[in-house]
Amino acid sequence: MRALDAVAVRQWVDACVRSLDANREDIDRINVFPVPDGDTGTNLLQTMRSALDNLLRTPVDTVGAALAALARGALAGARGNSGVILSQVLRGLAEATQGASTATGGSLRRALLRADELATAAVSDPVPGTVLSVLHSAAEAARDCASDELGDVVTAAAGAGATALADTPRQLAVLARAGVVDAGGRGLVVLLDALAAVITGQVVPPAPAGPPVPRDALTTAREAGSPEFEYEVMYLLDGTSDAGAERLRTALGALGDCTSVVGDGADLWTVHVHCNDIGAAVEAGVEAGRPHRITVARFADQVTAQASRFTRERAVVVLVDGPGAAELFRAEGAVVLEPGESVTAADLLAVITGTRARHVTVLPCDPALREPLDDAVAQACAAGQDVVVVPTFSPAQALAALAVHSGSRRAGDDVVAMAEAAAATRRGEVAVSEREAITWVGRCLPGDLLGMVDGEVVLIEPGGADVGALACRLVDRMLASGGELVTVLLGRGAPDGIGRVLEDHLRVAHPEVELAAYDGGQRDAILVVGVE
Template structure:
């Protein structure tokens, strides 16, 4: 599709309603900022339904072009906006409509400008914009759309892809999202709209009946709190006309003194929608009377959200393993652990690690880090998880071979404390060795190290050095010498994890060497795929 015409706009609005309806409960469940268990999914759905209803009820000549169709959607969304998310959605639609006023179609270039305008209006609609919310997702989508050709498909697919990336990043921007292990609910709802538009443009949407507008029910008298302080008990919303920009500015200031989550946004013409959380309902409405003519006044009491919360913990125990390498990840997943591939995620922040802990939804979590480099960040994440009521224990494991030893004795049927002790003892009884290439220079107990030298490490200390360049024979020789050194203190089991740089035949070479020099020792070999190691060795 090269342009969006009136028919495409209608199909998009219809698909948005269907998609939001399908995702409503999931979006509601992840609404934790700033108060859990809000109605973001429900509010977005009701607002979009109001927009579609306004489009379908508009006269034929008021919906025969993309510009007029988008204007009808924007007015309908503004008139039926529910909650903060509904207000923001109305401004997104207004941004699209303003850019193509009077135009029969929307081109890729026009969509690019429309997303930029929607970003401006949505940000202006929020009294205190916060990073990590729907505004971050919208801004990222608008920025991505600004680059590249004016092709309609390129613009919307770039925007949707960037929006998805920004949504995934929201837990890193808002600690409350990281603690809950979720992304921002409003941002998730916006991504539904972007993905749906991309599907319409690329021709992947499915036609279906228009979802009818839901009738008003007694349940609509209560609502979940999707923003603001718990200090205020009511959400007051109304439409306002017969006013001016100056009067609206004064109204915002007045409402700001009565409560929070204040917004007063317009359709670019004569209609405004006003939103506030407060305790004094009468004062909020009287302020509107002083500014113009309020009508379609809605007052909702915030529902008791505690009873409606989904259970925080759905299982008693979980083991989290932090390692790198595709083979190691698959190995530990096959053992039932929750595994984070450090090679894939890069350098995780405390918020990233906290999100992993919370996402297990386990009451008691045992963490097995396969590297010592995460100690401080992991300690910070664990402290936050424990403060929030989750029981988290880190078993000291500085290598995947020690993680393997701990996993081998893990028994979910034991008491948690006894199980942690058993894993810690198994890990501590495993000496760890490693073969790796030096990436720097320095002085060690074994002598001077230069870049490219082949190093044999024992419990983190350099004990063997093979000067660069090291060929396959040198790797095999040093691996055998390292194993011999580790077995000098005794041992019955040698566990090896082959890194990405391990030469072919290294495992066979070690097996032949042990058969001759240590026939009493059992050898176990795993493919780990670690990008920064040749081979990891554990001796028990």
């Protein structure tokens, strides 16, 4: 599609309603900010249904008129903070295309930038890591897109929105602790994906039938604000001006909190406040214009989303370097993080909580991760997750621990079995010395080959020596106290054929021992060895 017209807008909003319907429960489930009230998906769906209803009842023949009808319908039916923000996104799209019969790539670029401005202005205290961050990234990607083709602009915006959504747990600690992305941002990505699908000609599948969306009730969950205020008052307002709306906003601010007075760019405003004096909130609206569709709800203050944040009972998280080793652990059902050079407590917390598991066992594989891992575990436990770190100082020990993992055992018994398996595995490495040092077996220089057992240097060879010969000597030393299985992970710097060298050596020197060699791809060690 080279240009967006009124028919395409109708197709888009229909696809949005179907996609939000399909994703509503998942979005509600991850709704933890600013309060875990579990209704963001429901609010977005109700708001978009109101927008669609108004579009269907309004004769339109241009893209600007169609988007204006959507914005007005969304504002009239906005539910919650997320619904208000969505109404302003649609208003931004409408303003940027006002009077236009169709929208091109350039029009969409301007529309998203205007939507970003209005949505940000609608929030009194914008917070990074929310739907506003996702929208801002999408708008910037559209602005920076080198092509003016409509499909290229919308694809860039949708892709950037998805990337920004994945990054929200790093920006907002409450999301990282819960192991979720921002619910409002997730809803916006659904809408952007639907728009991209319509423009590029993809098919948006119909939503499965689900339970009915709850309508207005006498009680509501508190989305934000102080528990000092007992009621949520909302109404539509017309017959006022921008200055009148600003005076109303000030008056409501003196009565309560979570105040918003936002418009559709024409003559309709939606008003929202948390307060105790319902009459005063309505009277302020009467002084500003003509309030109608007044709704009042008492806060139930029942937080249920926390109970549903866990989607499974058990998970094992492995922190391991090297793509080969990572795939090896993933094949065994573990959740894997490759820490890299600058892993933080936030990175570790995100992967632990991201498992959505009630009980998490962590296999760190590297003692250097202890400090940030301790911080991440403390935060996850404080948020209600059961997290245990099994002492594993090498991928070889982690493999041994994972081999005895069983989801059918009690969580505590399973952790004990994994810890015992790891402790019974001797760990060794062949690595290259990075600096001059004094070891138990003498001085090593930069570039020397080191053979290590349980973290101590036991063999030193000058740089350029035969790695295979050193590896064989190291394995012999590790098998001196017995063993039945030797596991070897080949690092990025391992010479070709070294696995065959070890196999031939063990066949002659230790025919009773089994060898398992894998391509680990780790950066720091040429070989990682485990003996069980």
